[in-house]
Amino acid sequence: MWTGHLRRLLPDLDIRIGEEDAHPADIAYCVAWKPKPGSLNRYPNLKVVFSMGAGVDGIVADPTYPRHVPLSRVVDDTLSQGMTEYVVLHTLYWHRHVGDLASLQAQRKWKQFAIPRADAVRVGILGFGVLGQHAAAALKALNYQLSGWSASPKKIDGVTAFHGPDGLGPFLAQSDILVCLLPLTPETKGILNAKTFAQLPKGACIINCARGGHLIEEDLVAALDTGHLRGATLDVFQIEPLPATSPLWAHPKVVVTPHVASMTDPASFMRHVADTIRRMDQGLPPENLVDFTRGY
Numbered sequence: 002m003w004t005g006h007l008r009r010l011l012p013d014l015d016i017r018i019g020e021e022d023a024h025p026a027d028i029a030y031c032v033a034w035k036p037k038p039g040s041l042n043r044y045p046n047l048k049v050v051f052s053m054g055a056g057v058d059g060i061v062a063d064p065t066y067p068r069h070v071p072l073s074r075v076v077d078d079t080l081s082q083g084m085t086e087y088v089v090l091h092t093l094y095w096h097r098h099v100g101d102l103a104s105l106q107a108q109r110k111w112k113q114f115a116i117p118r119a120d121a122v123r124v125g126i127l128g129f130g131v132l133g134q135h136a137a138a139a140l141k142a143l144n145y146q147l148s149g150w151s152a153s154p155k156k157i158d159g160v161t162a163f164h165g166p167d168g169l170g171p172f173l174a175q176s177d178i179l180v181c182l183l184p185l186t187p188e189t190k191g192i193l194n195a196k197t198f199a200q201l202p203k204g205a206c207i208i209n210c211a212r213g214g215h216l217i218e219e220d221l222v223a224a225l226d227t228g229h230l231r232g233a234t235l236d237v238f239q240i241e242p243l244p245a246t247s248p249l250w251a252h253p254k255v256v257v258t259p260h261v262a263s264m265t266d267p268a269s270f271m272r273h274v275a276d277t278i279r280r281m282d283q284g285l286p287p288e289n290l291v292d293f294t295r296g297y
């Protein structure tokens with residue numbers, strides 16, 4: 002399916018599938034998703050690598066990756082839209098106490114309780130790049146109080162911006178619902194941990210739809226069990242598929258989804274690949290390049 006889209010866009014392109022189907026010197030462009038360490042270093046004429054997902058940690062972490070070869074990540078409206086839908090859905094889930102209402106229905110109990118207005122709920126977006134800003138725009142339309150944290154300063158209308166290590170604590174302290182959309186780097190690995198949870202308001206909720214490596218799962222379970230956190234939505238995990246033995250499956254305060262928050266659209270992605278190849282054939286540089294010093 003993926004190669005079919007590319008063949009229609011570039012019918013004269015010689016496409017090889019899999020390492021065994023190609024002589025290394027023939028390869029100029031590579032489309033990859035979590036390639037084996039060392040595999041990309043064997044192509045001496047490689048001009049660019051296209052990551053099939055928004056996250057590039059699986060490629061950047063390879064110490065043998067040829068750093069002179071540009072790495073292009075997905076920046077795509079369909080990917081941003083899907084992630085925004087997921088973030089809005091689960092923000093509303095925790096804000097509107099959908100799980101509690103479902104529990105009452107299961108018990109056949111009629112029990113009304115007050116639900117705060119959206120403008121009284123503080124949503125903090127941890128990682129305020131393309132995906133975070135797209136989600137913020139949709140949440141802003143629902144009148145949530147919005148804040149964003151990023152490594153470097155950003156200024157977005159209607160969003161209280163925090164940045165850097167000194168801004169993380171104040172950002173967490175006023176996040177009733179914390180949405181993680183960070184890239185996974187050595188600096189952000191394990192950032193959703195006991196220390197982070199302790200800085201959130203009591204009764205806060207977590208939505209992690211970035212990378213499983215951001216979350217210390219044992220710390221989350223502990224924070225939920227003590228009642229400091231009210232709930233969590235998790236789409237990504239340290240081990241995927243999530244093992245059947247994981248306590249997260251059956252935890253009453255956890256919503257588990259199988260890494261489906263936003264999936265790369267083959268047609269849209271291959272348009273990006275085709276457009277980039279055309280650009281490079283005209284002597285223009287590729288776009289949406291990863292900064293290896295930052296890891297994203």
